[in-house]
Amino acid sequence: MIKIAIDAMGGDYAPKEQVEGSMKAVKMIDDIELTLYGDETEIRKYLTDETRIHIVQSDGVISMGEKDPIGAIRGNRKSSMALALSSVRENENDAVVSSGATQALIAGAHILVGRMKQMKRTAIAPLIPNVKGTSTIILDAGGNLEIKPEFMVQQAYFATVYSKEVLGVENPRIGLLNIGTEPGKGRELDKEVSLLFEANDKINFVGNVEPKDILDPPCDILISDGFTMNIAMKTIEGTAKGMGKILKTELKKGILGKLGMLLSARNLKNFKYRMASDEIGGAMIYGLRGVVVKAQGSSKSNGFYNGIRQAATIVRNDVVNKVQAILESEVL
């Protein structure tokens, strides 16, 4: 049995969607067992089936808009997030799934789960949808605003193992997000990373990828420093939001337009659905001694279920130990 800790109180719609997503997960996935950390009374309002689900009472909550993530974790050791994370360190569980505040989860994972010995920096790696209908690993989405090229090599190893083992990509291609496709483009960091990647036979480096191809990239993994990637991710969000607004005003114009929009309503909904990353699952925090998956804060039951499914696949395929083996082979 794969044992997964659920932070039932983290997320915009907690605990309802977390509890419903958990029930769906045990129904759909045979080899998992879940422990829900949270307010038992609240959880029981939504829990209608306790098969392979346990509850552990928590005390205190990390708020979604937490400004002092480290302080929040240190001051709330009995919160649902902290208890779930600690249970992994204690080997009571194999993984944690949380849709709580991202920075608090990263800080908590560092303090309560701990970094892999050889891994110099952790990273957070979400999946984004692409035009082909598959998903692209985005790395690092905000962990390290400034980072050394060597540390990005380690992160690339992790993403390669993840892509193979969890997404089933045979020989995952890595692209460096950059302002031009030609070799030698970018800042000093980008130039150094390119050289390191090219010289490394464990990395299938396909070169620079321009952000104009970000939703249709020639690679399976797109990498940059945390600042740049965060800017790119939030720009996708902003453009989608802005375009949606403009599209809505334009489409509604005129009587024919209104009728057209009415007829297109279902398709427009499908469009929104494909753009939402809820279907894809969560972001894994790379480089920890355990498996921590961050589901979106706005996760509904289905998105949260996908996060659990993802965590189970990561554990089942022994991702952390496989990365560990690569890092150890480097040290020798």
Next chain:
Amino acid sequence: MIKIAIDAMGGDYAPKEQVEGSMKAVKMIDDIELTLYGDETEIRKYLTDETRIHIVQSDGVISMGEKDPIGAIRGNRKSSMALALSSVRENENDAVVSSGATQALIAGAHILVGRMKQMKRTAIAPLIPNVKGTSTIILDAGGNLEIKPEFMVQQAYFATVYSKEVLGVENPRIGLLNIGTEPGKGRELDKEVSLLFEANDKINFVGNVEPKDILDPPCDILISDGFTMNIAMKTIEGTAKGMGKILKTELKKGILGKLGMLLSARNLKNFKYRMASDEIGGAMIYGLRGVVVKAQGSSKSNGFYNGIRQAATIVRNDVVNKVQAILESEVL
């Protein structure tokens, strides 16, 4: 008369669209006189009205995909781009408009027009459409991949004068593109720039702006280093392109969907039109001793006309001298 040099051979559809845009410009704007630099035979194929339009024969072309911009300019002093730029240095013209290769134009402007004495770095500043239907100045869109905070202050002065004088904004608000809105967010660069902007009473600093608000920003000018801004700009392009593809496949689904799309065709076209920046005009290169406007490489006549209109407004309102005065007052 405002005298404007036209690089008639630069751009994906040159010289046709450049010539047609020029004829439109003299018809619409009374106080301008244009000199078209290019292949006279080619230009005359499209030139049907020579009112206030002169032609100067050029020799050699800077290709749009030029990989060695400095070499291209140095080796093609008689090209349409080089001749147009040189004419500004010689005071034969007040401004240049070109839709030629961006990097070659920036390099050429440095070599042939020259930097303002006090200005430490030039910058390229396009306008992008926003949800409100106006436009936002984006700075720097690729000139300086790595830059000192003090140099960004100078660029902020330039953008402020431009916004006031050319776009008519009374008290232009400047936002720093960053990964979070709270003060103290971002890299060392971002933190230092924030402090400098806040302490400067010539800059109306409104703080950090997240890229999720990039098409609906709470400011008139959005600033960052050239690398970051280039990533953001190209991510907007990539998201718009990717979303367009997904939208198209989704909208076409089913019979009702097809009918709906048919009825919405005109509105969808308007939508595309609003997203295209052709209507808005070109990007000014800030910090030169003259006025250089870069129209999009894919400019059609209307986009190119807008670039000329913009250049005329910049000259008419004496933007360069007004910035110069601010920089000189700083030195004292």
